[in-house]
Each structure stands twice: as C-alpha cells, then as structure tokens.
Amino acid sequence: MKMTARFLARLTRHPADNRVHWLAWLLLGLLLAILPWLVSAGFGNTWLRILNFALLYVMLALGLNIVVGFAGLLDMGYIAFYAVGAYLWALLASPQFGLHWPLWAILPLGAGVAGLFGVLLGAPTLKLRGDYLAIVTLGFGEIIRIFLNNLNAPINITNGPQGISAIDPVHIGSLSLARPIDLGFVQVPSLVSYYYLFLIAALAIIGIAIRLERSRVGRAWAAIREDEVAAKACGINTRNVKLLAFAMGATFGGVAGGLFAGFQQFVSPESFGLLESVMVLCMVVLGGMGHIPGVIFGALLLTILPEFFRHIAGPVQQSLFGTVLIDPENLRMLLFGLSLVLVMRYRPSGLWPSPQRRREIEDVQRADAPADVPVSPM
Amino acid sequence: MDIFLQQIINGLVLGSIYALVALGYTMVYGILGLINFAHGEVVMIGALVSYSVMMVLVPSGLPPVLLALISVLVAAPVCMALAWAIERYAYRPLRHAPKLTPLISAIGVSILLQNLAMMIWGRGYHAFPDILPAIHFDIGGAQITLLQTVTIGLAAATMGILAWMIQRTSLGQAMRATAENPAIAELMGIPVNRIITLTFIIGAALAALAGLMVGANYSVAHYYMGFMLGLKAFTAAVLGGIGNITGAMLGGLLLGLIESLGAGYIEDLTGGILGSHYQDIFAFLVLIGVLVFRPGGLMGERVSERA
Numbered sequence: 014m015k016m017t018a019r020f021l022a023r024l025t026r027h028p029a030d031n032r033v034h035w036l037a038w039l040l041l042g043l044l045l046a047i048l049p050w051l052v053s054a055g056f057g058n059t060w061l062r063i064l065n066f067a068l069l070y071v072m073l074a075l076g077l078n079i080v081v082g083f084a085g086l087l088d089m090g091y092i093a094f095y096a097v098g099a100y101l102w103a104l105l106a107s108p109q110f111g112l113h114w115p116l117w118a119i120l121p122l123g124a125g126v127a128g129l130f131g132v133l134l135g136a137p138t139l140k141l142r143g144d145y146l147a148i149v150t151l152g153f154g155e156i157i158r159i160f161l162n163n164l165n166a167p168i169n170i171t172n173g174p175q176g177i178s179a180i181d182p183v184h185i186g187s188l189s190l191a192r193p194i195d196l197g198f199v200q201v202p203s204l205v206s207y208y209y210l211f212l213i214a215a216l217a218i219i220g221i222a223i224r225l226e227r228s229r230v231g232r233a234w235a236a237i238r239e240d241e242v243a244a245k246a247c248g249i250n251t252r253n254v255k256l257l258a259f260a261m262g263a264t265f266g267g268v269a270g271g272l273f274a275g276f277q278q279f280v281s282p283e284s285f286g287l288l289e290s291v292m293v294l295c296m297v298v299l300g301g302m303g304h305i306p307g308v309i310f311g312a313l314l315l316t317i318l319p320e321f322f323r324h325i326a327g328p329v330q331q332s333l334f335g336t337v338l339i340d341p342e343n344l345r346m347l348l349f350g351l352s353l354v355l356v357m358r359y360r361p362s363g364l365w366p367s368p369q370r371r372r373e374i375e376d377v378q379r380a381d382a383p384a385d386v387p388v389s390p391m
Numbered sequence: 392m393d394i395f396l397q398q399i400i401n402g403l404v405l406g407s408i409y410a411l412v413a414l415g416y417t418m419v420y421g422i423l424g425l426i427n428f429a430h431g432e433v434v435m436i437g438a439l440v441s442y443s444v445m446m447v448l449v450p451s452g453l454p455p456v457l458l459a460l461i462s463v464l465v466a467a468p469v470c471m472a473l474a475w476a477i478e479r480y481a482y483r484p485l486r487h488a489p490k491l492t493p494l495i496s497a498i499g500v501s502i503l504l505q506n507l508a509m510m511i512w513g514r515g516y517h518a519f520p521d522i523l524p525a526i527h528f529d530i531g532g533a534q535i536t537l538l539q540t541v542t543i544g545l546a547a548a549t550m551g552i553l554a555w556m557i558q559r560t561s562l563g564q565a566m567r568a569t570a571e572n573p574a575i576a577e578l579m580g581i582p583v584n585r586i587i588t589l590t591f592i593i594g595a596a597l598a599a600l601a602g603l604m605v606g607a608n609y610s611v612a613h614y615y616m617g618f619m620l621g622l623k624a625f626t627a628a629v630l631g632g633i634g635n636i637t638g639a640m641l642g643g644l645l646l647g648l649i650e651s652l653g654a655g656y657i658e659d660l661t662g663g664i665l666g667s668h669y670q671d672i673f674a675f676l677v678l679i680g681v682l683v684f685r686p687g688g689l690m691g692e693r694v695s696e697r698a
Contacts, residue, residue, distance in 0.1 A: 087491060137683045144426050144490060148625060149682055152675030155622075163668055287618075291498055298495050339510060347506040353499025354481050361488040 049208040060320075061204045065276065067316040068211035069269050074296040074312035075222045075305065076265025081294065082303030083231060084258035085238030087147040089290055090134070090154025094263040096161060096285035097130050098123040098270025100171060103280045106181040109172065113181055120271050127267025128260040130157075135259030139252055154290050161282040176281025183210060183275035191278070207276055214272060218265055222305055225261065234258055238303075299356055301363030310365050319345050393532030398655040399648065400530075404539045404608055406647020407546030411601040412624030413631070413639040414553065415594030421570040421634035422590055424490075428497035429477055431621015432504035433470050433595050437602025438612040439512050440466040445520055459522040459603065467599040473504075474595030478588055501618075508614040516613045519606040542604050549600060550640050553593070557636055566590060570634065619671065623650075626678040632688030641689060649673055 053061045073095060080088045101123045105114040138149050165173030182191030182203075190210065194201040225231050233254045236244035245251050274280050292315065300311020326341035339347075356364065362371045412434055419427045441462035448458050481500045485493045526537040557563035568576040569586045577583045605620065606612045623646065631642025654670040681688060 081491075087494070137679060141682055141686065144424075144494065145629070145682055145686070147494065148426070148622075148629065149679055151622070152626075152678050156672055156675050159669065159672055163665075291502075295495065295498070298491060302491070343506050343510055346502055347510070350499045350501070350503030350506065354496050354503070357488070357492050357496040357499065358481075358484050361485065361492045 045212060049205040053202070053205065058202075058204055061208065063317065063320045065204065065207050065211055067313050068208070068215045069273055069276075070293065070296060070316045071215050071309050071312040072211075072218050072265055072269040072272075073293050074300070074308050075218050076262045076269065077293050078262075078297050078303065078305070078308045079222065079225065079234075079265070080258050080262035081297050082308065083226060083234040083238065084255060085234075086255065086258060087144065088150045088259075088262070089147045089287075089294060090150040090152070090157070091262070091266060091293055092285045092287075092290040093134075093154040093157040094127040094130060094266030095270040095273065095289070096157055096282075097127045097263075098267030099274040099280045099284070100161065100177075100270075101126055101267070102271040102274035103177040103180050104170070106275070107177055108179055109177050116183055116185060116275075120268060123267045123271040124264045125267075127270065128264040131259040131261075131263025132256055134263075135256045139255055151287065151290070154285075154287060158282050158285050161285065171282075174282060176279060176283070178279045180274055180278040180280065182278055183207070183272070190275075211272060211276075214268065218268070219305065219309070226305065230254060230257060235303075295353060299353070299363055301366035304363070304365065304367035307363055307365035307367065311363070314364075319349060322348065394655065395652075396531055396533035398651045400533055400535050400539060402648035402651035403644065404542050404647070405651055406627075406644035407543050408601050408604050408608070408620075408643075409624050409627045409647050410550065410640045410643025411546055411597045411604070412620060413627040413643045414550070414636065415598050416621075416625050417628040417631070417633055417636060417639040418566070418590050418594050420628070421636075422566065422573070422587055423482070423486075425482065425493050426497065426625065427482075427591075427594075428494065428621070429481075429500040429504060430594065430598060431617035431619075431624065432501050432508075433474055433477075433617070434598040434602045434605070434620055434624075435508060435612075435614065435617030436473060436504065437466045437470045437595075437599035438606040438616065439508060439517070439602075439614070440469050441599070441603045442517050442519060442606055442612045443512075449520060455520065455522045458520070459607070463600060463603050466603065467596045470595040470599040470602075471592045474591040474598075475588060478591040483584075483587075505614055505617070512614055514614065516611050519610045519612060521610075522607045538607060542608060545600070546604070549597065553597070554636060554640075562586075562589065623674045626674045629678060629688055630681050632690040635688070635690045638688055638690035645689075646674060646677060649677055 049061055049064065052064055073091070076094070077088060077091045080086050080091070102119050104110060105112050105119050105122075107113075134150060134153050138146055141149060161171045162174055164171040165175075171177065182189050184190060188194065190206045191203050193203060194206055233244065233249045236247065236249060237251055237254060241251060273284075296311040296315045297308050298311075299315065300309070301307025322345050323341050326339075326344050327337050330337045330339065330341075412430065415430045415433070416427060419425060419430070441459075444462035444465045445458050448461060453461075477500055481496045482493055485496055523536075523538045523541060527534045528537075528540070557566060565576070565581045565586050566589075568579065568581055569583050573583050576586075602612075605616065624643065627642040627646040628639045629642070630646055631638025631640070633639075650670055650673050653673040657665050657669060
C-alpha cells in the first residue's frame with residue numbers, strides 16, 4: 014500500500030503534467046473497484062472481511078485525526094462515539110425494541126447523536142492541558158462502556174454484557190446487503206457489497222477531512238495546535254473551534270459505528286473497550302498525526318498487519334519448533350506493544366508524517382538538543 | 392451505622408493501596424511531566440511475582456508472614472529492575488519529543504508487559520494464599536481483620552518514610568530541585584538523569600508492595616489487574632494535585648473512601664436504579680469533577696492553561 018502511495022506521489026508531483034496525474038487516480042480507482050474480487054478469489058472471505066474492517070478503521074482514524082491531529086486535543090476515549098453510533102443503530106433497527114428504521118434515517122441521526130456526545134465531552138474539558146485531557150477522555154470512554162454493560166436493569170435498554178443481536182443488516186429499500194445481489198450478469202456477494210458501501214463512506218469521509226483541513230476552521234485548528242494563546246490573540250474563538258473539533262470527530266465515529274452494527278448485526282460492550290481507543294489512537298500517531306494519507310496508511314497497516322501475523326504465527330512456529338510455543342494472539346499483542354515503543358523512539362513523528370509536522374518536531378528537538386535535560390515541549 | 396463504619400474501613404484499605412500506587416505516578420509526573428502509563432502494570436508484575444514466590448515456598452512450611460516478607464523482598468527488586476529498564480529504554484530517548492510521543496510509548500510498554508505476564512502466568516486468576524491468620528477486631532459494630540490493620544499500618548509507615556526521605560535527605564532535596572527546574576538543577580551539580588532513574592525505582596518499590604497488598608487483601612492476582620488499578624491510582628494522584636506527594640496520599644485515601652461508600656450506598660440513594668456494579672464510575676466522575684472545578688487538584692497549584 015505504501016509503495017503504491019509513494020508511486021502515486023511521484024506521479025502526481027508535477028501538477029503541470031495533467032495526463033499522468035489523471036491516469037494515476039484512474040488506476041487507483043480501478044484497483045479499489047476490483048480489489049474485493051481479487052481478495053476474495055486470492056485469499057478467501059476472511060480477508061475480505063478484514064478489508065471491510067480496515068475501511069471502518071480508516072473512517073475511525075480519520076475522525077480521531079480531526080481531534081488529535083488537526084486540533085491537537087488528545088482524546089483517548091474516542092471509541093465511545095463509535096459505540097454510540099453502533100448502539101443507536103442496534104436499538105433503532107433490531108427486535109430489541111421492535112424498531113426497524115431505514116438506513117437514511119439512522120445514519121444521520123447516529124452522526125448527530127455522536128456529535129452531541131462529542132460536545133458533551135468537550136464542554137467540561139476545554140480548559141484542560143493535553144495529558145489531563147487524555148485521562149478525562151479515557152474516563153469518559155470507560156463510563157460509556159460501563160453504562161452499556163449495566164443498562165439491562167431495571168429497564169432493559171442495552172441488554173447488558175450479552176449485547177444486542179439479530180440487528181437488521183444495511184438495506185436500501187428492499188435491497189438487503191446481507192444477501193447476494195443479482196445484477197443479471199454477475200452475483201455480488203454480501204461482503205463485496207458491504208465493501209463498496211464502506212468504500213463510498215470512507216471516500217466521502219476522506220473528502221470531507223481534506224476539505225476541512227484546508228478550510229478556515231481547519232486553519233484555526235492548526236493554529237490552536239501550534240499555540241493556543243497566540244491563536245486566541247489572533248481572534249480565534251478557541252472555545253467554539255475546539256468544540257467543533259470534538260463534534261466533527263465524534264460524527265465520523267458515529268457513522269462508522271452505525272455501519273459496524275449493520276455489518277456485524279451484533280454489538281456488545283466488549284467491542285468498545287479502552288484497547289480499541291488505544292488502537293485507533295495508535296493508527297493516527299503511527300501513521301503520522303494530522304497527515305491524511307499517513308493516517309489512512311496507519312489504519313490499513315494496523316488492521317491488516319496484525320491479522321496477517323495472526324494467521325502466519327501459528328503455522329510458522331509449528332514448522333520451526335514442531336509445536337506452537339506462544340499463543341499467536343498473545344505474540345501479536347506483544348509485538349504490537351514493542352513496535353509502538355520502537356516507532357516512537359525512531360520515528361516520533363510517525364511513519365508517514367506531513368512535511369510540515371516533521372519540521373515542527375525537528376525544530377522542537379533541535380531547540381532542546383544541547384543539554385540532556387528533560388523539558389516538556391508543546 | 393455499622394455498615395457505614397465497615398465501608399469506611401474497607402475504603403481505608405483500598406485507599407492506602409491507591410495511595411501507594413499514586414505516589415509512583417505523582418513522583419514521575421512531578422519530575423518529567425509524564426503520565427507513566429505503565430506503572431499499573433508494574434504493580435501487576437509485583438503482585439504476580441510475589442504470588443509465584445509464595446507458591447514456590449509454601450511446601451517448605453515457613454510461617455506465612457515470613458513468606459510474604461520474602462516474596463516482597465524478591466518482587467521489589469524485580470519491579471525496580473523493570474522500572475529502570477522502562478525508563479532507560481522507553482522514556483529517556485523520548486525526553487525531547489512532543490508530549491504525545493512518550494505517552495504512546497508508555498501505552499506500548501503497558502501492552503507489552505500485560506502480554507508478557509499473560510505468557511508467563513497465563514490468562515487465569517491466581518488465588519493468593521492467606522498471609523495472616525484470620526483474626527477480627529470489633530470496632531463499634533464493624534469488623535477489621537488483622538490483615539486490613541497491617542495493610543493500613545504498613546502503607547502509613549511506608550508513606551511516612553517516603554515523606555521523611557523527600558523532605559529531609561539530600562536525595563529528596565535533589566528530587567525536589569529536579570522537579571522544580573531540571574536545567575537549573577543540572578547546573579547546581581545534581582545528576583538529573585540519575586535522580587530521574589531513582590524516582591522510577593522508588594515508585595516501583597512502592598508498586599511492588601502495593602501489588603502484594605492487593606493480592607493479599609482481595610486474594611486474587613491476574614495479568615489484567617494493573618490497568619484499572621493504575622487508572623484509579625492516577626485519578627487519586629490528580630485528585631490530590633499531581634506532582635504533590637502529600638496530595639497523592641490524601642487523594643488515594645479519599646478516592647478509596649468515595650468508592651467504597653459510593654458502592655455501599657448507591658443502591659439506596661438511587662432507589663435501586665443503579666447498583667454497586669457502577670463502582671468503577673465513581674473514580675472517573677470524581678476525576679472529571681476535580682479537573683473541571685479545581686484543575687490543580689486539592690493540594691496542587693492551578694494548571695488549567697496549557698503551558
């Protein structure tokens with residue numbers, strides 16, 4: 014994926030050469046369009062499912078990137094918004110309350126409610142410094158999860174730890190994505206149609222994120238990230254702009270959550286633990302905070318690589334030592350932790366940072382370099 | 392009345408453990424401005440190591456008190472070495488990086504340690520042996536066990552020694568100077584890097600003791616215990632005013648009391664709508680409340696503006 018991206022970047026470097034530029038995007042579009050067929054033919058449906066999850070994580074990572082990357086507010090409870098979106102879908106389109114609302118009603122509502130939760134979280138925490146904010150948002154995420162876990166008594170709302178099952182699949186009119194769709198000349202399997210839905214949603218979110226970054230609000234976020242006091246002095250209404258960052262980020266999470274519920278047809282509090290928040294945060298930070306291609310790369314890498322590892326670690330050990338010495342799941346997380354430490358040590362600005370961000374970090378490091386004493390920049 | 396008193400006693404036990412762990416967070420934060428996210432896992436390692444040592448020594452027929460003593464004497468150096476390694480390899484290279492970088496690195500260490508522990512001790516829960524004979528004392532209708540008395544007493548003594556060390560010894564003076572201003576401290580001839588390492592190591596020793604206490608009092612240890620405990624201890628540190636040693640002790644005790652009283656009474660107060668399984672929410676509500684209304688904590692200075 015990174016190779017492709019590098020290749021694309023080289024092709025698109027000269028805006029004057031419009032034909033090549035155009036061709037590159039066309040090629041990428043074609044690749045994305047036939048990818049599900051290639052994956053399911055070459056690797057099977059497990060990998061197609063993983064690909065779909067990768068797209069969901071791209072949406073989540075881009076949402077968190079607005080809060081963390083653009084506005085510089087460290088949110089460690091981001092998965093709560095994903096949970097809000099997922100549970101809203103689960104409650105409004107399942108036998109739990111006997112409601113079966115359509116897609117176009119729930120998805121905007123899910124986005125809106127998640128955005129509202131974003132403001133609810135943002136409002137009391139606006140004054141806090143970075144790492145305090147991290148802990149409060151972490152607590153907020155846990156509170157949401159604890160409520161989801163326990164709201165089965167005295168009135169059963171969330172069905173507690175068992176979660177909600179038999180959720181309606183995504184359907185447009187009478188067309189359900191859970192069944193293969195017959196287009197006459199070809200049968201589109203369920204997983205492939207979900208892939209296209211998620212791809213459209215992800216592309217829309219990428220588009221919105223790019224527009225946001227270049228907008229007036231996006232520049233205000235960057236200003237706050239660099240120096241909040243200076244931003245305020247320049248006439249930016251820091252309170253509103255920060256709230257907007259929380260709300261926008263949460264909205265993306267809500268949409269992704271809704272799609273997740275429709276795709277899985279099952280939600281339970283277990284899917285929304287702290288580790289998930291940490292995972293999404295790691296996608297943003299490892300990829301390169303605030304840099305949209307980097308964040309997408311981070312999301313793809315962190316969903317696909319561990320899965321790859323999970324499927325490969327067992328058989329490799331079997332052939333090398335004759336038995337499975339270490340549980341692959343265990344080993345996967347072990348290496349994940351280790352790689353976080355190593356990447357932060359050797360590439361603190363992420364694997365694919367924006368040129369601007371890298372300069373900022375190098376500046377900070379150079380300014381501090383002479384004496385080996387601890388300082389806390391930012 | 393007796394239920395109230397009983398919850399106070401339980402709260403004090405829980406609070407002393409929180410306080411010991413909170414000290415580790417607060418000392419490191421005071422000096423580096425870093426949330427040592429992996430500290431909870433150090434407590435977990437402490438608990439599991441002392442569990443293993445006790446299990447190995449149980450057949451020898453030594454008195455349980457001696458077992459506990461030996462196990463903490465083994466667990467403390469292990470935790471100290473671990474903390475040294477974490478500081479040396481995960482945090483020190485990142486001192487000049489933006490704040491988010493060490494935090495992510497700390498999360499990485501935390502995941503690493505959890506999975507390492509899972510590999511060594513497995514996924515299961517380990518039942519801690521009884522350290523002290525089950526003797527009860529009656530106080531005004533409530534019961535306090537010998538173990539609880541010893542826990543509170545030992546925690547108080549440890550914190551007393553720590554407070555003395557920080558206020559009276561030259562090492563403590565160096566630590567306070569480093570916390571105040573590392574650059575100037577360095578100019579005054581204080582080996583700042585060594586002081587930072589020592590801070591981590593002292594915190595880890597307290598963590599090992601806290602780990603044994605958790606195991607003994609709740610008679611269970613498992614690889615995942617460090618996370619919630621660490622989070623709550625951090626909350627306690629923030630509650631007391633992070634960076635402030637006395638604040639961490641006070642915050643720990645207070646949080647323990649709030650949790651156990653809250654869990655004891657929430658059912659009556661809400662007419663049965665919320666039950667005691669909401670216990671974990673109190674810590675976070677307290678945290679959010681403190682940060683919103685008194686961001687510096689109970690004993691800290693105001694820190695609401697971004698530096």
